[in-house]
Amino acid sequence: DxxxxxxxxxxSWMTRRxxxxxxxxxxxxxxxVCLMRALLKDGDVAAMSFADWxxxxxxxxxxxxxxxxxxxxxxxxxxxxxxxSDALHCYAAMLYVFDHFIANQFVLGVSAAYSVAFVAxxxxxxxxxxxxxxxxxxxx
Numbered sequence: 001d002x003x004x005x006x007x008x009x010x011x012s013w014m015t016r017r018x019x020x021x022x023x024x025x026x027x028x029x030x031x032x033v034c035l036m037r038a039l040l041k042d043g044d045v046a047a048m049s050f051a052d053w054x055x056x057x058x059x060x061x062x063x064x065x066x067x068x069x070x071x072x073x074x075x076x077x078x079x080x081x082x083x084x085s086d087a088l089h090c091y092a093a094m095l096y097v098f099d100h101f102i103a104n105q106f107v108l109g110v111s112a113a114y115s116v117a118f119v120a121x122x123x124x125x126x127x128x129x130x131x132x133x134x135x136x137x138x139x140x
Contacts, residue, residue: 010129012075028070032063055107062099068092097122
């Protein structure tokens with residue numbers, strides 16, 4: 001937001017409106033379509049095992065958490081620090097970020113080192129966001 005921009009800001013803040021929001025919605029949903037198509041064996045559901053169905057079910061839950069976060073409850077602000085009006089967004093975002101760890105480990109087979117690094121980076125971002133929110137509360 002120009003000169004009033006504050007740090008740190010989240011992906012949620014950067015993609016809450018305008019062209020960044022439209023691009024995010026377009027590419028995020030397109031990515032999910034591609035992923036779910038692969039998980040559902042290109043529609044050959046008869047070839048899916050029970051484990052395949054569990055993986056696909058988990059990923060559908062993850063998409064629902066992300067959909068709630070990204071589409072239904074975009075950040076309202078008024079600032080980078082989440083306010084009371086952003087509570088549902090905040091909780092859904094935490095679930096969605098945690099889902100990435102589970103998906104990496106148990107669905108996508110990503111190396112544990114990358115998953116641990118993802119969790120560490122996510123926690124660090126959360127700490128900075130919380131500190132930013134505290135700074136806003138203390139500054140008033």
